[in-house]
Amino acid sequence: MSEPQKQPMVAVLGAGPAGLMAAEIAAQGGAEVTVLDRMPSPARKLLIAGRGGLNLTHSEPLPAFLARYGTAEARLAPFIKAFPPAALAAWAEALGQPTFVGSSGRVFPRAMKASPLLRAWLARLGGLSVTLRLRHRWLGWEDGALAFESPEGPVRLRPAAAVLALGGASWPRLGSDGAWAGLLDGVAPLRPANCGFRIAWSDHLRARFAGTPLKRIALSFGGRTVRGEAVLTAAGIEGGAVYALSGALREEIAAGGPATLSLDLRPDMNPAALAARLDGPRGGMSLANHLRRAGLPPVATGLVQEALHAGATAPLSRLVKALPLVLTAPMGLDRAISSAGGLGWDEVDERLMLRRRPGVFACGEMLDWEAPTGGYLLQACFSTGLAAGRAALDWARGQPAG
Known part of the structure; x- marks a missing residue:
């Protein structure tokens, strides 16, 4: 068994955005911090998220921003107000990564990827003497100690405070596999969020149009309409407009059966004008040619x-x-952008400390909340990570030395 000579004041479990932010805040406050992660390198999901442009947060007014968190708004609001989108952008700029606001209101680093930001962040953490221990899988508690499996054998830590930042269960190959759910009480089942859905396409449609985008469309469900884009896949449909409605669609299916999504293929066209073009006799014209009169692309036809x-x-x-x-x-969760469910809010206090484990704090996607894409996911991870790191620092300072 590997026993380090000096126990950390604060141990952070998980090297994603929430965990690294918790580590930074605790280390800036003077704590000796160790970050442990089961993967061979840190923040893998953040790096993948940044491949198409790292959407850090959103610039919309804070009341509208907070409403994006739905039923979790009241619980997340204090943490996001304490570290709001403007503060997150300033934090990135202090790492040498200036940001800009896109036409949709989303906030990105000018580099449009995560790797430069992560390199600068890890350098800052190194300058704060934060220790990073990789390939350490958390097994739970043994005799009050945090137990890990590592390449060197079993590891046991007894920090003054610990932060759990173990992620959700989406994209498990990148590290957040949700295995921690069996180690804690009060965890709501982890389910896909911001996800696509299965549709029983005909063989003909699947063979011809799988992978084809649907541009400038509108999707409606449950009294809500979202404009944007989607993509047909061999198994169904996915894309930004679908993700925006995915929570309600998922719950409808879970309640007892299929959900019917309404697709408007020409949202900019007046219904009466469309009817004048399409609903009269078409003579000898083929159906496909007749539909082209409405300006429909082949996939829509x-x-x-x-x-x-x-x-x-x-x-x-x-x-x-x-x-x-x-x-x-x-x-499935292997294709979902994020996950719903997680550690219930009743299991943590207003400082994000586990009620059943004094001195242990939780943050990030492992808490029971979900949000749409557009910067809301990362913002809540950073904000709760900062809050948990600060609370863990305060707790560790209050513990007797030894």
Whole structure:
């Protein structure tokens, strides 16, 4: 068994954004900090998220921003108000990564990727003497000590305070596999969020259009409409507009069966004008050519034809404006951008300390909240990580030496 000579004041479990932020805050306060992660390198999910442009946060007014967290708004609001989007952007700029606001209001580093920011951040943590111990899988507690499996054998730590930043369960190959859920009480089942959904496409549609984007569309469900883009896949549909409605769709399916998503293929076109083009006689014109009169691309035409072959009887203009898509199941956690569920809010106090484990704090995606894409996910991870790191520092300072 490996026993370090000097126990850390604060141990942080998880080297993602929440954990590294907790480590930074505790170390800046003078704590000796060790970060442990089961993967061979830190912040793997952050690096993947930054491949297409690292969306750090969003610039919308804070009341609207906070409302994006739905039922968790009241619990997350104090932490985000204490470290709001402007503070996160300033933090990135202090690492030499200036930010800008995109046309959608999303905030990105000018480098449009995560690797330069992560390198600068790890250098800052190194300057604060934060120790990073990789390939350490947390096994729970043994005789009050944090127990880990490592390449060198079992490791036991007894820090003055600990921060759990173990992530959710999406993209498990990058580290956050949700295995920790069995080690804690009061954990709501981890489910896919910001995810795609399965649709039983015909072989013809799947063979011809899998991987094809749907641009400038609108999706409606449960009284809410979202404009944006999506992508047909061999198994169903995914993309930003779908993700925005995924929570409600997931719950509808879980409550007892398929959910029907309404797809508007021409949201900018007046229904009456569309009806004038499509609902009259088409003479000898083929259906595909007739649908082109509405300016539909081939993939949209294919979807309308798919609906007709499945027995749809609505006028063509109605199908174009409200094409029913029957979703049978969400895609799995291995393809989801984030996860819902996690450690229940009743299990932590206002400082994010576990009620059943004094001196142990939790932060990031492992808490029971979900949010849409657009910067809200990372913002809550950074903000709760900062709060947990500060609370752990305060707790560790109050403990007797030894």
